[in-house]
Amino acid sequence: MSLSALQEFLAGARALVPLLVGVAPFGMIYGVLALANGLTPAAVLAMSTILFAGSAQLLFCQLVGAGAPAAVVVAEVGLLNLRHALYSAALAPRLTHLPRRWKLLLAYLLTDEVFAAISQQEAKSESGPHRHWFYLGAGLALWGGWQLSTAAGVLLGARLPTSWPLDFALPLTFIAIVVPLIRDGAMLLAALVAGTVAVLVAGLPFKLGLLVAALAGMAAGWLVAGRAR
């Protein structure tokens, strides 16, 4: 027997809730840091809807705070979010039968956490006719959690003393994201090359060093991984 739309929706939301434990502090940090980088509270909150991508939102704050030009900011955010195209490709075959409004909505909600919840569900249970409601439940649970934690960060950020070195939360958060991703030598090499190049070319104008370093790290990892396979 296949599940009803409501059952699928609730199952999706339930699958996502445990992931909010990691998402909530992240959203709060973003809220605090975005204020510290000079964004208005309205812009901080709106970005969580317009971008809806945690690490990209932090990157945006960092680059805009440092006065990077618009083209560099857009290029860096696009690069960081390239992985979403991979999720899009993985999910595409399951959505072909849906009307366009569903495709647009689910594409908007397609983030790291939602993709993780969907992958787990597809692995453990047969897909029914209402499976898209599961995706929607997971997506909306994350969306709501992200908006609430961002708002909490904005409230908190307005109360923290400006003398605190809050900007350090950004590299610390990125460290916490990157370290678990390094599972093999090629990944480690990508990180080491990107880090070293970033330090060497930090003097380049318009924060372009970041782009150069990221591309160097990606190329290094790709060369090693390509040879191994």
Place this chain on the structure above:
Amino acid sequence: MNVWLIMVACGLVTFALRLSFIAAEGRVTFPRWFRLILPFVPVATLTALVAPELLLSQGALWLSWRNPRLVAGVIAVLIAAITRSVLWTLVGGFAVLALWSLMLG
């Protein structure tokens, strides 16, 4: 340029990436090099952001145990490897930063 315009541009790019293959309905497939390089994107991009924050002070390399951000960053890497938690990495990193700044005055 207006922050809002940059934000909307970033949002459109992100949405386009998420919609790309869903809209193409499996008619398009990835070239092999693209699939291979994709897993390295977050690691390379984020490490490129972190390294100068830890190693540079006012644009100059500061490779020393007296550099509080470097010491706190290295310990944060260890905490992240063990706990895999954003929260503990933040707590540990800030604790070391505060302690080091205090000790070296």
